[in-house]
Amino acid sequence: QKEVEQDPGPLSVPEGAIVSLNCTYSNSAFQYFMWYRQYSRKGPELLMYTYSSGNKEDGRFTAQVDKSSKYISLFIRDSQPSDSATYLCAMKTSGNTGKLIFGQGTTLQVKP
Amino acid sequence: GAVVSQHPSRVICKSGTSVKIECRSLDFQATTMFWYRQFPKKSLMLMATSNEGSKATYEQGVEKDKFLINHASLTLSTLTVTSAHPEDSSFYICSAREAADTQYFGPGTRLTVL
Numbered sequence: 001q002k003e004v005e006q007d008p009g010p011l012s013v014p015e016g017a018i019v020s021l022n023c024t025y026s027n028s029a030f031q032y033f034m035w036y037r038q039y040s041r042k043g044p045e046l047l048m049y050t051y052s053s054g055n056k057e058d059g060r061f062t063a064q065v066d067k068s069s070k071y072i073s074l075f076i077r078d079s080q081p082s083d084s085a086t087y088l089c090a091m092k093t094s095g096n097t098g099k100l101i102f103g104q105g106t107t108l109q110v111k112p
Numbered sequence: 113g114a115v116v117s118q119h120p121s122r123v124i125c126k127s128g129t130s131v132k133i134e135c136r137s138l139d140f141q142a143t144t145m146f147w148y149r150q151f152p153k154k155s156l157m158l159m160a161t162s163n164e165g166s167k168a169t170y171e172q173g174v175e176k177d178k179f180l181i182n183h184a185s186l187t188l189s190t191l192t193v194t195s196a197h198p199e200d201s202s203f204y205i206c207s208a209r210e211a212a213d214t215q216y217f218g219p220g221t222r223l224t225v226l
Contacts, residue, residue, distance in 0.1 A: 008153075036217070043118070043205050043217040044156070088155065100146075100215060102155045 003027050006089055006103030015112050019076040023089035023103045026070065030091040032098075033065050035074045038086045038105070047087075048074065079110045114140045114210045118218035125196055126226055133191045133221045135206030141186035142208035146215065147179070150203045162189045196225045 006023045013019055021035075032051055036044035048063035050056050050072075056063045062075040072091070076083055086105040092098035115138040125131050135145055143164050148156040160170045160181050168181035178200075180192040189208075193200055201224050207215040 034215075041203070041220070041222065043116075043207075043219045046214070046216060049214060099158060099161070104155045107153075 010107040116218040137208040145189040
């Protein structure tokens with residue numbers, strides 16, 4: 001079993017839809033949770049960063065962490081064609097030496 | 113957010129030659145940088161962790177003599193692919209850690225070995 005599971009998709013939605021992206025994980029020691037967006041042939045861009053459980057909102061993006069279920073989500077409201085990209089979840093344990101563990105990435109296509 | 117640059121963005125070389133890729137943190141100091149490799153439609157694979165002023169820590173299965181990493185300053189780390197072969201062709205991405213737990217990624221370098 002992989003430490004972090006993420007459905008690779010692809011996920012196709014119409015413009016304006018609410019998008020829900022998810023990851024599950026097995027290591028209960030993970031404390032820091034991140035979502036990255038990666039456009040084709042580009043490096044990942046940090047979108048959201050959350051510590052421990054709870055919600056965090058930034059514009060059209062909302063990140064949720066449920067540590068009891070080992071489940072994290074990223075919601076995108078009013079999706080735009082420019083949101084079309086691969087979204088990677090990543091997480092790590094506490095401390096400076098923890099390595100980021102990535103999900104496989106979900107490819108999202110928002111159709112005009 | 114913090115900015116990380118990579119140079120070159122793309123490189124094509126002949127088999128047997130060595131290629132150096134630079135990773136720079138432009139507006140912050142990074143005591144730790146990371147080097148990843150990414151295959152098409154795959155996630156990032158951590159190759160090594162680079163700490164300023166000390167030897168890099170390589171992940172299992174990564175040949176340290178083939179992928180030489182130098183982190184000479186708080187803003188620069190380099191990855192040298194020595195005696196490159198076609199199977200080394202890939203997308204190489206670096207990241208730099210700004211605070212204790214936030215990593216920012218460079219734009220990546222696409223290496224093609226003929």
